[in-house]
Amino acid sequence: MDLANRVKTLTPSSTLAITAKAKELKEQGYDVIGLGAGEPDFNTPSYIIDAAEKAMRDGLTKYTPSGGIPALKEAIAGKFKNDNQLSYKSEEIIVTTGAKHALYTLFQVLLNPGDEVIVPAPYWVSYPEQIKLAGGNPVVAKTMEDNQFKLTAEQLESAITVKTKAVIINSPSNPTGMMYNEAELAALGEVCLKHNITIVSDEIYEKLIYTNDEHISIAQLSDTLKAQTIVINGVSKSHAMTGWRIGYAAGNEKIIKAMTNLASHSTSNPTSIAQFAALAAYKANNDATNEMKQAFKKRLDTLYNLLIAIPGITCIKPKGAFYLFPNVQQAVKMNGFTNVDEWVTAILEEEKVALVPGSGFGAAENVRLSYATSIGLLTEAAKRIDRFVRSRK
Numbered sequence: 345m346d347l348a349n350r351v352k353t354l355t356p357s358s359t360l361a362i363t364a365k366a367k368e369l370k371e372q373g374y375d376v377i378g379l380g381a382g383e384p385d386f387n388t389p390s391y392i393i394d395a396a397e398k399a400m401r402d403g404l405t406k407y408t409p410s411g412g413i414p415a416l417k418e419a420i421a422g423k424f425k426n427d428n429q430l431s432y433k434s435e436e437i438i439v440t441t442g443a444k445h446a447l448y449t450l451f452q453v454l455l456n457p458g459d460e461v462i463v464p465a466p467y468w469v470s471y472p473e474q475i476k477l478a479g480g481n482p483v484v485a486k487t488m489e490d491n492q493f494k495l496t497a498e499q500l501e502s503a504i505t506v507k508t509k510a511v512i513i514n515s516p517s518n519p520t521g522m523m524y525n526e527a528e529l530a531a532l533g534e535v536c537l538k539h540n541i542t543i544v545s546d547e548i549y550e551k552l553i554y555t556n557d558e559h560i561s562i563a564q565l566s567d568t569l570k571a572q573t574i575v576i577n578g579v580s581k582s583h584a585m586t587g588w589r590i591g592y593a594a595g596n597e598k599i600i601k602a603m604t605n606l607a608s609h610s611t612s613n614p615t616s617i618a619q620f621a622a623l624a625a626y627k628a629n630n631d632a633t634n635e636m637k638q639a640f641k642k643r644l645d646t647l648y649n650l651l652i653a654i655p656g657i658t659c660i661k662p663k664g665a666f667y668l669f670p671n672v673q674q675a676v677k678m679n680g681f682t683n684v685d686e687w688v689t690a691i692l693e694e695e696k697v698a699l700v701p702g703s704g705f706g707a708a709e710n711v712r713l714s715y716a717t718s719i720g721l722l723t724e725a726a727k728r729i730d731r732f733v734r735s736r737k
């Protein structure tokens with residue numbers, strides 16, 4: 345049976361692939377340390393679980409409006425107001441089946457065949473695939489490691505063509521953990537306004553920042569930028585709710601309406617009880633998130649210090665999210681490998697540590713390590729990588 349052309353070039357997510365390989369080895373009885381995870385290892389806070397249970401008992405188990413229950417939209421609007429000083433009407437918000445599906449739906453309603461979306465590299469693995477699935481062309485704009493992997497206004501300007509429809513900004517970033525400051529966002533915003541380019545601002549890691557840097561949404565900078573921006577966010581990372589699948593998009597009413605129409609024919613609605621759980625998450629204070637953040641910060645400091653002591657590995661210290669994205673090119677060469685993918689495979693096979701090669705993120709010299717696991721395992725993983733690198737010098 346022949347498949348549709350649109351899925352013929354679709355590649356499986358590299359992060360999920362390494363997680364699967366690590367799981368396979370684990371099932372064979374090996375002591376594998378997986379640093380591939382893209383999710384908090386904490387359980388969802390119990391008050392959120394209680395709210396979902398209550399919703400089930402109360403019979404709130406039916407279809408909901410496609411764009412989400414009004415109370416949750418209101419809570420999301422409240423979150424935007426409190427955290428980002430942004431005002432959105434209910435018609436400017438859609439609740440989706442995770443932020444991933446918000447992005448997927450957005451590209452579906454935004455792109456015509458051949459439309460270009462600028463994707464700064466390193467990028468989250470799903471952006472280019474989702475753009476292609478919508479008939480668009482991802483235009484990868486490589487950022488410089490010595491500019492903290494951040495897209496400059498000049499780089500953006502030179503990537504723009506008559507077909508450019510949108511640009512993605514992901515701050516804090518997966519995989520680099522870097523963040524844009526206000527001046528950098530203002531410079532990028534100016535270019536977008538000049539060329540009438542839609543800004544897709546993925547802010548899913550907003551709540552996981554370990555420095556004094558303040559999260560700034562580009563939509564905050566002016567009314568014109570707000571009108572030009574679709575903000576993407578969700579509860580997966582902020583409330584350890586990856587499996588519940590609740591995300592959202594906010595912005596231009598016409599776009600949100602089209603997304604809601606599309607959702608009405610695809611998902612119908614995000615899971616009803618998960619919406620009530622997300623509502624509880626946003627009604628409570630930030631204690632659970634802050635507790636998780638403290639743990640992540642300790643792990644980041646521990647793993648970062650161990651990692652940069654390994655010969656041939658350099659790393660810019662991330663400010664947010666829960667990943668380290670070191671450049672391992674020197675170590676790879678020193679160890680006699682021709683590329684990072686082979687080096688990562690050898691580390692998994694010999695030392696049973698699962699890293700994600702940077703190639704899937706558009707950065708062939710780097711690897712991604714997630715620190716969403718215990719300090720004990722992170723320390724052991726670093727010890728094993730260190731042993732591997734030194735033994736092959």
Ligand code: PLP
Pocket residue numbers: 382441442443444445468514517518546548577578579580586589590591
């Ligand atoms: N955006 C980025 C940058 C991510 O890393 C992820 C998850 O890994 C998502 C969006 C999607 O999150 P979810 O669909 O779980 O809300």
